[in-house]
Amino acid sequence: MDVKTVCLGMLTDGEASGYDLKKHFESTFGHFFAAGYGSIYPALSSLAEQGLVSCEHIPQEGKPDRKVYQITTAGHTYLLKALEDPAPSHKVRSEFLATMCFAHLMSSEQVELVLDSRIEDTERYLTMFSKIECDGMQDWPPGMRFVLGFGRAVTEAVKAYVENNRHLLAEEHKAQTAIR
């Protein structure tokens, strides 16, 4: 499952431009599937070439033509095939955790800074989740609600863990064990 497939999936919710899709990648999909314009625009071109989406050019003054994409029947078929994987991956790549593995090589000030930045990050996500929930989640498919709830639950777990266990990383207290 790559950016192309996710774009295709987003288009099942209605027509959209690359610019529109980018906003989805930043908000609702942001916590588990990042993508920039450099991935999205080529993905849409490629989908159009394969006939999986159709494209309507809407001329605009001053701005480039707005290109609105719609999923085709072939696109739907393709998407359903892509969703058949019975064990889709769920990968974490964390420079944060890699850094924390070597906390004993760093100054405690540095470690504190890193932990603070991680907590800020989780707070940004939590704010975003609340905002999304406010402006109407009830018209969304159940899967989307499940996914948002997942993001919230995991983010809260991360925040709580970091807050409750950051004392482990102070050199003074080497013998303690993690709070569950």
Next chain:
Amino acid sequence: MDVKTVCLGMLTDGEASGYDLKKHFESTFGHFFAAGYGSIYPALSSLAEQGLVSCEHIPQEGKPDRKVYQITTAGHTYLLKALEDPAPSHKVRSEFLATMCFAHLMSSEQVELVLDSRIEDTERYLTMFSKIECDGMQDWPPGMRFVLGFGRAVTEAVKAYVENNRHLLAEEHKAQTAIR
């Protein structure tokens, strides 16, 4: 922070071969930083070329020479620089969540299968964490214990969330909201 830097960090714990490091990437680092031989061996070669590690060739019969790497003073300096990033990233890339966004396009059997496979995955991780804790975590640096605890906490949160909210994805119950 790339595979190279993580390898360098692992070598602060004592000399090791590429093969040894791979095992670390599978066990202790597995839940947040994956790497295969195709990344590790070139990384070590490159580190040696830059003088960040030294390499001892140990001849063996039948097998290729065992190459044991040790971090150098230059390597230590380099690592400390790399650890200075005050806001290291923590990224999730989840085909699982992407799939679940479109659960309404799938059969409930397919959805169930995907959810089961995710739970199995979390269980494998939890077993691994327990095993690691058993064979002596107390001699590890506090950072490593923090990271393992993080992995366990988040994995448990994932498992609980999936178990408690999978009913949201059954088409029958569209109006429900997520259990916190």
Next chain:
DNA sequence: CGCAACATGTAAGCGGTTACATGATTAC
């Protein structure tokens, strides 16, 4: 006056994955 939002794209490069290549030893 400057910044954010609107709007699309290209191209180089990087980092990692996957498949391939080889082969002895040990445990079941």
Next chain:
DNA sequence: GTAATCATGTAACCGCTTACATGTTGCG
């Protein structure tokens, strides 16, 4: 006998990131 473990590597490929390129409209 066959699978796992030990042990190292290369090369092609793929997908994504980053930087670059361009220009208008509207808000404060």
